[in-house]
Amino acid sequence: MILADFYKLEPKERLVYWQEPDLLKEGLKKILKKERYEHSLSVAGLARDLAVKHHVDPKKAYLAGLLHDVTKYLSEEEAISYLKYYDEDKLEYPKAIWHSYTAYYYLKEHLHLYDQAVLNAIYHHSDGESRAKLAMIIYIADKREPLRKIDDGILDLAFKDLYQGFAALKLDVKEYLAKHGNI
Numbered sequence: 001m002i003l004a005d006f007y008k009l010e011p012k013e014r015l016v017y018w019q020e021p022d023l024l025k026e027g028l029k030k031i032l033k034k035e036r037y038e039h040s041l042s043v044a045g046l047a048r049d050l051a052v053k054h055h056v057d058p059k060k061a062y063l064a065g066l067l068h069d070v071t072k073y074l075s076e077e078e079a080i081s082y083l084k085y086y087d088e089d090k091l092e093y094p095k096a097i098w099h100s101y102t103a104y105y106y107l108k109e110h111l112h113l114y115d116q117a118v119l120n121a122i123y124h125h126s127d128g129e130s131r132a133k134l135a136m137i138i139y140i141a142d143k144r145e146p147l148r149k150i151d152d153g154i155l156d157l158a159f160k161d162l163y164q165g166f167a168a169l170k171l172d173v174k175e176y177l178a179k180h181g182n183i
């Protein structure tokens with residue numbers, strides 16, 4: 001079970017957990033592989049910077065960045081059972097993006113994270129189907145965080161104009177998938 005320590009927390013302590021990124025980082029470190037953990041920190045940091053620039057709550061951006069890949073290492077059986085129960089249509093989507101949807105239900109139903117903007121941003125971090133500002137920020141931060149070392153101007157554009165940066169990135173992803181097949 002992931003983030004198992006969370007179950008030992010009292011409800012009052014759970015609130016603190018969501019407000020204390022250091023506690024979350026400790027939990028994440030235990031369940032993510034090293035590169036995935038570092039990627040999550042990097043996404044969180046970039047998301048916070050983009051949020052400050054675009055007048056979005058930076059704490060929410062950091063939280064969504066930290067947690068966006070939280071269910072990346074669920075087994076296929078676990079992911080299928082989550083999706084069958086909560087969101088069956090998503091089983092038609094590529095397996096590589098299931099973790100975006102399972103994270104939403106995992107965080108909401110089991111870890112009692114109820115911030116809809118954060119949950120929505122995590123849900124759409126792979127499909128880019130939400131135009132909420134926080135969701136666009138997480139989509140961009142996930143794909144252009146500094147550890148990926150992609151310097152194609154899209155991130156600069158996103159800092160200047162979130163909507164244009166998001167549109168340019170979606171186009172870039174679409175072209176990539178057309179060339180290399182689906183993920």
Ligand SMILES: [Fe+2]
Nearest residue numbers: 068069125126
């Ligand atoms: Fe992801």
Ligand SMILES: [Fe+2]
Nearest residue numbers: 039068069142
């Ligand atoms: Fe990611």
